[in-house]
Amino acid sequence: MIRDRVPLALRRGAVPWDRQRPTWRDAEPALIAAALERARQRPSGNWYVLGAAGGITADRPFGRTVGGVEVVAWRDARGRLVAGPGACPHLGAPLKDAVVRCGTLRCHWHGLALNGSATAGWSPLPAHDDGVLAWVRLDAVGGEEPLAAPVLPRRPPPGSAVAAVFTATGRCEPQDVVANRLDPWHGGWFHPYSFVDLTVEEPADADSFAVRVSFKVAGRVVVPVRAVFSAPEPRTVVMHITEGEGAGSVVETHATPLGPDHDGGPRTAVTEAVIATSPRPGFTAARAAAPLLRPLMRAASARLWRDDLAYAERRCSLRGAGRLPG
Ligand code: FES
Ligand SMILES: [Fe+2]
Missing domain, CATH: 2.102.10.10 (Rieske [2Fe-2S] iron-sulphur domain)
Incomplete structure (x- = not known):
């Protein structure tokens, strides 16, 4: 069945960027701050x-x-x-x-x-x-109680997945990167070149955000998915694709504090691991699906992270000046 092999959809009734529903009322600063605080309380084992x-x-x-x-x-x-x-x-x-x-x-x-x-x-x-x-x-x-191994998110089995790792560096702290990833509401507004038709579901629990979103491929061609964001430890936010193409795939965002830059400001490395799989069984199928997973892989693209690091750096400088809203 062609539909099993090509999970693309044609977007109908496309809403122009400035006519989409504003998300700022949903993206309550206190909600994001509480999710960040819960993440920061979790053990990393150093x-x-x-x-x-x-x-x-x-x-x-x-x-x-x-x-x-x-x-x-x-x-x-x-x-x-x-x-x-x-x-x-x-x-x-x-x-x-x-x-x-x-x-x-x-x-x-x-x-x-x-x-x-x-x-x-x-x-x-x-x-x-x-x-x-x-x-x-x-x-x-x-300075925490050491753990024997890092806290890892659930991942697809290694034999059935294709992994890609992307790294970027920003003038901010890990918490700014994590706060950016715990704000799923910005996707359709801030990254319209990648995401359309984004809605955040009513939270089923306090520890995760579920999002329905379409990754843009070209023109009106999109890949609709459902993704769940959670923070298993203080410097990691993980996105699990739970429905749609690439179900079972994972995008992990890890923030590593580096050290002060020449001006004494903080620097953080973002390491993003995309571990893509496909509901079709087997490694060969996952590899064959890789071209179709490109929109998902694009979650690790330089363009997205250039914008997301600008968000994180802005948050960091507002925080430093005591001007962070909320
Ligand atoms: S051997 Fe390393 S500094 Fe001398
Ligand atoms: Fe983003």
Whole structure:
């Protein structure tokens, strides 16, 4: 059946952008603030997303400052993720510029070798590879009760999904990124190039928002879906597609605090993982569906995040000035 293979719809009676229903009365500041506060109360176990798991290789070190702490990561001789302090314990060389050979990181200033175990005053940090993302645990930054592993959202089984990871950086704090994602009402107004016919359902519970929305493909061609947003931990918002094309797919948005920029302002990395699957069984079917999932994949596009980071940065500067409404 062609309908099983091509889940596109032709949008009828399209409403022009300025004639759509305003959502500002529904998007109550107190409602968003309460959802954000609940997210911030959840445990993270002090885990922070470093980046895409596939972006940390055996070829070269990966460096990132997380919560003001310099971190280096690489793959050891068995391909396992290793993470630790990013300054050499000898004279402080930046280990992100070191060399990795056969799983051993070699400092390029005086040749100190690190194989992932404690050496010469350097000790590894707890690290976790969930198959899509790499995480590091920083107990001194988080200050929470440590957990053995990060709090992960429900995902499609690895064999039946296609994953893509997108990263951007903004001048804001993680809570600004999370607040943006906990405001689903802005989609049709702020991102009309991607989303149309967006309605937010009456909340079934206090911990999630369900949205019916159509992803624009081209012209009047759209992919209608139902998506549920929730925050499993303080720096993650996840969108589960529950109905329509790509049902079972997940878009995870993770906010990682980096450290102050040159002006002392906060910086946050947004790592967005799109883990797309299809109701049709099997990996081959998911791969075959990938072109049709492009509108969903576009949720990770640079254009959306340019706008959403502008929202988050604006929220951050208003907050800093004590001018945040609500
Ligand atoms: S600074 Fe790394 S070995 Fe000297
Ligand atoms: Fe957005």
